[in-house]
Amino acid sequence: MMRPVRSMLPGQISLEVAPIRSERPANLRDPNLKTGGGGISNNRVTCFVSQLSFSRGDRLLVHAKPSSEWWWAELQGVIGYVPAGYLSQDAAGEEEEDPSIEDPWQDEEYFGNYGTLRLHLEMLSDKSRTEAYRQVILSNSASLSSKRVMDLGCGTGIISLFCAQLARPSMVYAVEASSMAEYTRQLVKQNGCDEVVTVLQGRAEEIELPEQVDVLVSEWMGNCLLFEFMVESVLLARDRWLRDGGTMWPSSAALTLVPCQADSYYAEKMAFWERPYGLDFTPLQPLAQQEFFTKPKFSHIIDPCDCLAAPCDVISLDMYTLQVGDLEQMKGQFHFCVEKSAVFHGFTAWFTVCFKSLEAGGATVELNTGPNSGPTHWKQTLFMLDRPVSVCAGDSISGTIVLQRNPVWRRHMTVTLHWTIKGSTDNPDNAQANIFIYYMH
Numbered sequence: 526m527m528r529p530v531r532s533m534l535p536g537q538i539s540l541e542v543a544p545i546r547s548e549r550p551a552n553l554r555d556p557n558l559k560t561g562g563g564g565i566s567n568n569r570v571t572c573f574v575s576q577l578s579f580s581r582g583d584r585l586l587v588h589a590k591p592s593s594e595w596w597w598a599e600l601q602g603v604i605g606y607v608p609a610g611y612l613s614q615d616a617a618g619e620e621e622e623d624p625s626i627e628d629p630w631q632d633e634e635y636f637g638n639y640g641t642l643r644l645h646l647e648m649l650s651d652k653s654r655t656e657a658y659r660q661v662i663l664s665n666s667a668s669l670s671s672k673r674v675m676d677l678g679c680g681t682g683i684i685s686l687f688c689a690q691l692a693r694p695s696m697v698y699a700v701e702a703s704s705m706a707e708y709t710r711q712l713v714k715q716n717g718c719d720e721v722v723t724v725l726q727g728r729a730e731e732i733e734l735p736e737q738v739d740v741l742v743s744e745w746m747g748n749c750l751l752f753e754f755m756v757e758s759v760l761l762a763r764d765r766w767l768r769d770g771g772t773m774w775p776s777s778a779a780l781t782l783v784p785c786q787a788d789s790y791y792a793e794k795m796a797f798w799e800r801p802y803g804l805d806f807t808p809l810q811p812l813a814q815q816e817f818f819t820k821p822k823f824s825h826i827i828d829p830c831d832c833l834a835a836p837c838d839v840i841s842l843d844m845y846t847l848q849v850g851d852l853e854q855m856k857g858q859f860h861f862c863v864e865k866s867a868v869f870h871g872f873t874a875w876f877t878v879c880f881k882s883l884e885a886g887g888a889t890v891e892l893n894t895g896p897n898s899g900p901t902h903w904k905q906t907l908f909m910l911d912r913p914v915s916v917c918a919g920d921s922i923s924g925t926i927v928l929q930r931n932p933v934w935r936r937h938m939t940v941t942l943h944w945t946i947k948g949s950t951d952n953p954d955n956a957q958a959n960i961f962i963y964y965m966h
């Protein structure tokens with residue numbers, strides 16, 4: 526249910542909007558929602574968030590108020606941003622806002638999940654991940670003496686326990702918003718670390734620490750590095766609790782991309798329909814493309830020999846200078862030189878984070894989630910093309926990637942890949958510029 530408001534707009538805001546063919550109020554969670562401006566390629570309608578066009582007296586339905594200045598509203602099935610200052614409450618039919626949008630962070634579900642063991646078991650079972658954090662503490666144990674540490678999103682407290690067990694910090698503030706915090710307190714006591722580790726239950730943005738800290742450590746990385754956007758909490762905590770000159774762990778992060786072949790996934794989801802049980806099911810292939818290839822495949826394991834070019838870092842984050850506002854839209858460019866003739870099925874992405882030493886000149890610890898490093902629970906993320914393209918050694922694949930944070934669902938983003946293939950051969954696909962939007966929800 527949404528609350529109707531009237532526009533008091535002086536004149537028309539003339540903005541490009543693409544109508545959605547929806548009689549019912551749009552389901553904002555619908556990843557195929559078409560809003561704002563956009564473009565079309567390979568029958569895929571892109572989806573950009575932009576402002577909504579409306580006239581004086583129009584009745585808008587407000588879905589969400591992500592900020593005091595801009596609201597997320599709908600007019601005759603078209604969804605977009607509206608300047609809140611031009612709107613007034615419609616006296617008739619006071620209706621409640623869509624309750625599902627009251628929690629754009631979906632914290633109840635998010636922290637509910639982290640209140641159970643399933644995700645913590647997965648993370649603790651990830652040796653590459655957990656050993657990397659252990660190595661950071663071990664290799665900085667001397668410098669950690671008498672330091673004050675904040676472990677943001679400590680979960681079961683593993684990093685805090687490493688600090689207390691392998692070094693002599695003066696205090697570790699282990700901050701955990703989910704109900705797991707109650708058990709984390711027990712684990713801290715059970716392991717004799719309660720002199721050093723204090724568990725604080727609450728969101729890092731809201732809790733109060735008694736003092737600033739020297740080191741802010743967190744394991745905040747999600748699929749494709751940013752999904753869940755826990756990184757926003759880390760930046761807010763940095764700005765509030767990390768002393769000047771303090772240390773961020775991780776210190777930096779990078780998102781890496783590579784063009785790849787994905788024969789088995791393509792066979793499993795697309796080729797399958799060619800002759801199942803001797804029958805021709807190819808009319809279902811457009812459906813399969815829409816259902817399986819319009820969203821990323823998380824937990825994909827790419828074989829290094831499926832990489833068609835040298836991987837390229839497309840987005841780099843400096844955790845000391847990154848701002849929350851930067852997270853709304855991040856762009857990167859890539860230029861790949863195809864190293865072998867193959868079928869180009871899509872792009873695979875992964876991330877690397879680095880932990881600079883507390884000591885000048887000390888060794889940096891790296892956690893690389895790519896195909897040439899130890900397996901992690903993130904694995905890699907596969908973005909499939911609508912349809913595969915044959916490429917030859919010497920071809921180049923150049924383009925841009927845009928990570929666009931969802932203006933309503935604050936833990937979600939869309940990934941837009943735009944590329945062209947310049948071929949050493951006159952492959953008909955080479956002339957085509959492609960743009961693909963993938964919804965991570």
Ligand SMILES: NC(=[NH2+])NCCC[C@H]1O[C@@H](n2cnc3c(N)ncnc32)[C@H](O)[C@@H]1O
Pocket residue numbers: 636639648677678679680681700701702703705727728729730744745746747748753755758
């Ligand atoms: N690498 C990830 N993607 N997730 C791994 C860390 C997630 C842990 O941090 C907790 N957590 C996440 N955000 C917050 C926050 N803002 N404040 C406190 N705890 C948090 C969450 O409850 C979970 O226990």
